Amino acid sequence: MRTVKVIGLVLLGILFFIDLSPIYFMFVTSLEPERYAFYPKLFEPNPSITNYYEGLFGYFGGYLGKGAFLIYFRNSLIIGLGVTLLCLAVSIPSAYSLARMKYRGNKFLSNMVLVSYIIPYSFLMVPIFVEIHSYGLVDTYPGIIVAETAFLVPYCIWIFREYFASIPTEILESARVDGASTARIIRSMIIPLSVSPIVALGTYAFVSSWNEFLFVLVLSSSADRFTVPLGLYFLLGGDQVPWGGLMAMSLIFSIPPIIFYFAFQKYMVRGIMAGAVKG
Amino acid sequence: MTSNEAETKPKVKETVYGYVLASPFLLFLSMFLLFPLAYEIFMALFSSRLEFVGTEYIRRLLVDPAYVESLLNTALYVGVGVNVKMFLALLLANALNSIDFTGKRLYKALIMIPWVIPVVPSALNFRWMLDADYGIVNQILHNLGIAPVGWLINPHLALGSVIFIHIWTNLPFWSLILLSGLQSIPVDLYDAVKVDGARSWQGFRHLTLPLMRRLYLICTVLSTVWTMGDFGIIWALTKGGPANATQIIATNAYRQAFEFGEFGYAASMFLFVLPILGILVILLLRLLRE
Numbered sequence: 096m097r098t099v100k101v102i103g104l105v106l107l108g109i110l111f112f113i114d115l116s117p118i119y120f121m122f123v124t125s126l127e128p129e130r131y132a133f134y135p136k137l138f139e140p141n142p143s144i145t146n147y148y149e150g151l152f153g154y155f156g157g158y159l160g161k162g163a164f165l166i167y168f169r170n171s172l173i174i175g176l177g178v179t180l181l182c183l184a185v186s187i188p189s190a191y192s193l194a195r196m197k198y199r200g201n202k203f204l205s206n207m208v209l210v211s212y213i214i215p216y217s218f219l220m221v222p223i224f225v226e227i228h229s230y231g232l233v234d235t236y237p238g239i240i241v242a243e244t245a246f247l248v249p250y251c252i253w254i255f256r257e258y259f260a261s262i263p264t265e266i267l268e269s270a271r272v273d274g275a276s277t278a279r280i281i282r283s284m285i286i287p288l289s290v291s292p293i294v295a296l297g298t299y300a301f302v303s304s305w306n307e308f309l310f311v312l313v314l315s316s317s318a319d320r321f322t323v324p325l326g327l328y329f330l331l332g333g334d335q336v337p338w339g340g341l342m343a344m345s346l347i348f349s350i351p352p353i354i355f356y357f358a359f360q361k362y363m364v365r366g367i368m369a370g371a372v373k374g
Numbered sequence: 375m376t377s378n379e380a381e382t383k384p385k386v387k388e389t390v391y392g393y394v395l396a397s398p399f400l401l402f403l404s405m406f407l408l409f410p411l412a413y414e415i416f417m418a419l420f421s422s423r424l425e426f427v428g429t430e431y432i433r434r435l436l437v438d439p440a441y442v443e444s445l446l447n448t449a450l451y452v453g454v455g456v457n458v459k460m461f462l463a464l465l466l467a468n469a470l471n472s473i474d475f476t477g478k479r480l481y482k483a484l485i486m487i488p489w490v491i492p493v494v495p496s497a498l499n500f501r502w503m504l505d506a507d508y509g510i511v512n513q514i515l516h517n518l519g520i521a522p523v524g525w526l527i528n529p530h531l532a533l534g535s536v537i538f539i540h541i542w543t544n545l546p547f548w549s550l551i552l553l554s555g556l557q558s559i560p561v562d563l564y565d566a567v568k569v570d571g572a573r574s575w576q577g578f579r580h581l582t583l584p585l586m587r588r589l590y591l592i593c594t595v596l597s598t599v600w601t602m603g604d605f606g607i608i609w610a611l612t613k614g615g616p617a618n619a620t621q622i623i624a625t626n627a628y629r630q631a632f633e634f635g636e637f638g639y640a641a642s643m644f645l646f647v648l649p650i651l652g653i654l655v656i657l658l659l660r661l662l663r664e
Contacts, residue, residue, distance in 0.1 A: 103469045107481070110466065113542070114485045120510060121499045135502075135510035185398040192395035196388050204396060206659065211407050213596065213655055215603020217624045218644045221631045222410035222417060245406035252399060277391055306492040308606035309624075313632065324494035328610055331498070338502050345495030356490040357483065 125346055127339035130156045146343035156337050158330060164344055166319060167326035170236075171305055171348075174322060177240035178304035179297045182247050186296070187289075189248075190255030191281055195267065205256070212249035217309055224313050234316045242314060243304045251296045258292045259285060295359045302355045305348075323348045418642035431642035441643060443618050444626040447533060448647075451622055452601045455540045460594050463545055467552035468582070482550075489546040497610035500539050501526065526612055529619040536608055536620050543607065548593055555589040556582065588661065595658045602651060623647060 120135070127133055128143040149156060151164050193205050216223070223242060224233070232238030262285070270280050286293070308324045315321060321329070323344065330341055393400070421427050435441045470482065488496065503510050504525035512522040525535045559581065605624040608614060614621035614629065623643060631640035 100473055103473045104475060106465075107469055107473070111481065111485060114488055114546070117496070117499055117503060117542075118487055118491070120503060121495075124499075124502065133508075135508060135513055137510070185402060188395040189397075189399035192392045196392040196395070198385075198389035198392040201392065204399070207403055208399070209659065209662070210655060211403060213599055213658060214407065214651070215600055216406075217603040217605045218648070218651065219406070219410040219414060220605075220624070220628065221637055221641045221644070222413035223406060224631070225413065225417075225637065226405070226410060242406065245402045248399060248402050277395065308492075308494050308610070309628075312609075313628075324492060324606075327494050327498060331501075331610075336502075341498055342495075342502070345498060349491045349495055352490050352492060353487065356486060360483065360486075 121342045121346060124338055125342040130337055130339065133339075146339040147347070150340045150344045151347075155330075155340055158333060158337055158340075159326075163318070164323070164326060167321050167323045168348075170320060171322040173236055174239050174243070174311075175301045175304045177236060178243045178247065179301045181240060181244045182251055182300040183293060183297055185244065185248050186251035186255055187286070187293075188281060190252045191259055191277075191285060193252065194256040194259035208249050208252050208256070212253060216246050220309065220313055223310070227314055233314055234320050236320075239311060239314050239320075240304075242310050243307055244300075246310075247300045247303055251300065254296060255289070255292060258289060262288055298355050298359060302352045305351060414641045414645055414648075417638045418645045421638060427638070431639050432646060434639065435642060435646055440618050440621060440626060444614075444621040444623055444643075445647070447618075447620060448602065448622040450533060451537060451540070451604070451620075452598055455537045456594060456597045456601050458537075459541045459545055460548060460590065460597065462541065463548040463552050463593075464586075464590060466545070466549040467556055470549070470553055471556045486546045486550065488543050493543065493606045494610050496543060497539070497607050500535075501611055504535060527616050529616050532612055532616060532619045536611055539611065540601070540604070540607060544597070548597065551593055552586070552589065555586055559585050588664065592658065592661050595654055595661065599651060599654050599658065602647070 120137075123136060123139050125146055126139045126142040126144070127136075128141050128145060151168075152162055154161055155163060193201060193208070227233055227238045227242060230238070232241070266288075267280060267284065270284055275283070305322075306324070307322070308328070311322050311325055312328075315325065318326075318329075327341060327344060327348070330337065418431050419426065419428060470478070475481075502508075504512075506512060506522055506524045506527055509525070511525065516522065524531060526532050603624060604622065605628065608620055608622055608625050609628070612620045614625040618626075627640040627643040630636040630643065
């Protein structure tokens with residue numbers, strides 16, 4: 096038994112190393128004082144925060160306009176907040192309808208929620224681009240926000256539906272006897288009772304939008320609409336890649352998802368289990 | 375009559391209200407799933423000047439070496455990537471479930487970081503680490519007296535490197551899912567086996583394995599569907615190169631549509647594999663309903 100445990104611990108140790116050494120290396124590179132043409136190091140003898148400062152407020156070592164990454168971060172933030180609000184506004188009433196109301200087609204719609212959650216939307220990149228283009232919304236915030244929301248709504252509905260279904264019927268019935276309308280029940284009962292899933296799913300929507308690459312690439316054409324992943328990606332185009340600055344921006348960019356994960360760790364695994372795995 | 379009316383009336387009202395409340399979802403569903411799906415079929419059958427071309431695009435696909443290669447690459451990327459990843463995830467979940475050590479909670483949190491970090495930053499970091507001339511990996515190999523390796527630029531190696539990075543990124547997530555499945559097995563079931571004098575590996579064989587089979591299958595199919603749609607990680611790593619060695623369906627279609635303007639042809643590239651995706655989705659719905 097003891098040997099099994101030792102082997103297990105050794106394997107966990109190796110995994111830990113493989114998992115985290117690239118992240119460590121990312122951090123070391125971001126402290127590099129040279130702009131380009133430097134050799135990689137495992138330790139940085141002259142750590143410098145130039146890359147962070149220059150990357151955010153300067154000219155990115157002459158690669159970009161002044162403060163370009165601030166604009167990308169702003170765009171990521173605007174799109175992320177738009178997606179969060181729209182996603183909650185769409186999923187809460189829809190999930191209430193699917194969870195608490197009986198009508199023909201309810202089950203079918205619930206299945207469609209699941210299908211639209213499972214399907215990889217990259218398969219629809221061409222028609223979705225043409226569609227957004229025909230509305231004149233390519234390279235605008237609303238175009239990107241609406242498309243990204245569409246991909247996130249199914250998961251949010253799925254989790255909300257489960258949560259709303261678990262609210263005791265008596266509470267809602269008493270409100271209905273008092274003559275409250277459905278809209279009022281949602282506003283004054285469901286929403287106050289669901290603060291924690293609203294916060295968790297709202298953050299989930301924000302982070303997913305924050306990470307999105309393909310549909311921002313497809314739906315934006317000018318650099319002042321770029322989000323951070325696009326800004327990072329297009330820095331690769333030049334002859335010299337400013338790796339230090341790239342890694343500095345990458346790390347700042349990764350902070351919100353990391354915070355989100357640590358804040359909602361428990362909730363998220365349970366939610367995904369309940370939503371995707373247990374059905 | 376009156377009692378019948380009283381029963382049906384609120385039902386009609388509830389149906390109307392139900393659909394009104396669900397209408398935002400219905401709108402998104404039709405705008406971003408049903409319509410694009412129908413439109414993809416339309417695009418694959420008609421040219422950009424709206425002339426009917428029928429199966430012309432599909433026939434062109436089958437003699438397009440880049441497309442055939444992208445199909446093979448996708449099959450390898452998904453087949454090897456998903457299965458190795460799931461097997462490792464099962465091992466990892468079991469190790470985390472059965473071995474106790476100090477700092478286990480912190481360990482579990484930290485190994486999630488590769489999954490939490492957005493895909494473009496980690497792809498760029500690997501591009502830098504695996505750079506043939508300046509990458510740290512080749513630097514270390516050089517210090518050990520090993521010749522530099524073209525991890526992402528050697529056509530024979532690139533797909534393997536990309537698969538490794540796929541596993542590196544997604545292993546933590548699936549391990550966590552499988553771990554929570556393991557933890558949902560009631561402890562008293564294990565106690566019952568222990569009373570019978572079974573050893574821990576017998577407990578694994580007779581309890582864990584049958585109970586985990588369904589979850590493992592669901593995770594594998596779900597991950598297969600999602601991995602078939604991968605784009606960002608490969609586009610940011612290799613753009614499908616060198617010489618199409620890592621070209622998968624989505625990256626290939628993106629090139630056709632947005633670099634060469636061949637929208638109908640790109641749509642037909644997806645359409646061709648849509649039946650496989652459809653079968654997997656139906657299988658998944660069945661598994662979830664069981």
